[in-house]
Amino acid sequence: MSDTQSKLQTRTAAVLALAAILILIVGGYLLWDNSFGTISTDDAQIDGHVHPINARIGGTVVWTNPDIxxxxxxxxxxxxxxxxxxxxxxxVERLEGDVQAQQAQLQSAQLAVPITQATTSSRLSSAQASEVETEAELASARAGVLAATAQVKQAEASSRRAEADRVRYEQLVISHEISRSEYDTRMTEANVSAAQLSAAQANVQAAEQKVQAALQHIVQRKQDTASAATAPGQVATARSSVDRVSGDLKKSKAALREAQLNLSYTDILAPVSGIIGRRSIETGQRIATGQLLLNIVPTDDIWVTANFKETQLRHVQPGARVTIHVDTYGSDIQGRVESIGGATGSKYALIAPDNATGNYVKVVQRIPVRVRLDATRVGGRPLLPGMSVESTVHP
Incomplete structure (x- = not known):
């Protein structure tokens, strides 16, 4: 092998070794950054509440605030x-009149209860006393009948004796055994006895009439007692009248309260402090119940919703420190992880994805994380819902 080839092989091995080292370094950094380092996403924005102001009642707008x-x-x-x-x-005025009238009716019905109790009790006592008195009258009348009957019997005996004496003396006067004056005396006695008998018989009839009258009085007194004995029912009726009027009064008060609320709703108030948006109400406009008039967005209750990949949340916990970079102002603010969403964004979609198909492709899902900010303003300028931010979590 020549020196040139040897040097070439040496250089190639060095390059490969350097490349392997770089790969290991980059891979190690990425592994460390993903497992133990910071986690960032630009899929984040400022969030907040948007309060829709709807008409609670229908009506005609007669005034709108010029400062709104x-x-x-x-x-x-x-x-x-x-x-x-x-x-x-x-x-409201009509129902106020109904309530006042029913309150007066209720007071009258309440006063009628004790009056009815006292009246019916007095009537029952009086009827019972009258019944006892009438029974005493009946007993007295019947005793009078007995006394009158005894007098009739006595008068009958006297009349028979006197008539017998008159007849005997009449024979004697005819035979001139006695004087005419003696006969006249006996005749007078017979006439008196007959008159006394007639009077005694008349007394019996009068006494019997008293008995009949007493019997009729007893029947009437018993009817009065039976009528007075319905006192509990009359008192119950009076009390039920109180309950009925009380129920009607409650209904009228509820209707009045509802009418007063509707009247109070003619003033449309701002429920929260914030910035107005999408105003659609004007003077002279006819609005319907539930119609959207405008929106109010509070600027003091805001947070960040950051959508992190599911693979980034391995070590993210509530309370972790977060750096928020606001694109609008080019500034950073701090916050804390408040909570982690209960499902991925796709699960909250109107049409959830159906993975039960033969062409399934695994996609990394994103999970919303709510970040509570340490401040709601940056350099005196407000943070508004919808602003884009970049979130970096420091586990």
Whole structure:
């Protein structure tokens, strides 16, 4: 072998050895950087909440805030626009009248309960007392019948005796055994006895009429007692009236509250502070319930969503330090890994990929990582949702 060939072989071996060393160095660096070094991605952007402001009720816009327009900052609670209140104020006033009327009805119904209790209790006591009194009257009338009947019997005996004496004396006066005056005396006694008998019989009839009247009174008093005995039902009816009016009052109050809310919705307020975008409301416009009027984007609650390859997340943990390079300002800010997404981006797609085919090609998936920023401004300038950034995680 010549010296030239020997030198050539030596140089070739040196080049190959150098190439192998370079490959090992590059491979080792890549392995170290992927396993233990920083992890970067430019598939990242600033994220934040976008609050759509929708009309809660329909109506006609009678006023719009002149300071509200796209790109303008608005504070929470600011009146953005105002709807015509004439569409809702009459309903509120009518329902207020209904509530007042039903409150008066409820008070009246509540007062009626104790009054009904006292009245029915008094009626029952009075009816029961009257029934006892009438029964006493009946007993007295029946006793009167017995007394009158005894008097009739006594009068009948006296009348028979007097009539017998008159008949006997009549025979004696005819035979001139006694004087005419003695006969007249006996005749008078017979007439008196007959009159007393008639009076006694009349007393019996009167006493029997009293018994019949007392019996009728007892029937009436028993009916009064039975009517008064319905007191619990009357009290229950009064209480049910209270419950019914109370239920109607609750319904009216709920309707009034709803009407008052609708009236309050005529003032369209900003729920959060932020920058306005996509304003589409003007004075004189007729809007419908749920219609989108504008968007508000807060600038104090933002974060970074960085989509890393699945092979990059081997050592990424929540709390890891992150450097964010903002393309808009060419500046860096710091943050921390807040959380790692629950699925790859393809799983959140409207149409998920179907890998159950014969032409499957493995593609490295990306997983979203949320980074909470240490600051929401860079050099006094705000970070806005949608800005492109580069994220570098330091495991």
């Amino acid at each position: 327009d796209d790109t303008k900052f608005v504070k929470a609670g600011t009146v953005l626009a105002r709807l015509d209140t004439n569409d809702y104020q009459p309903t």
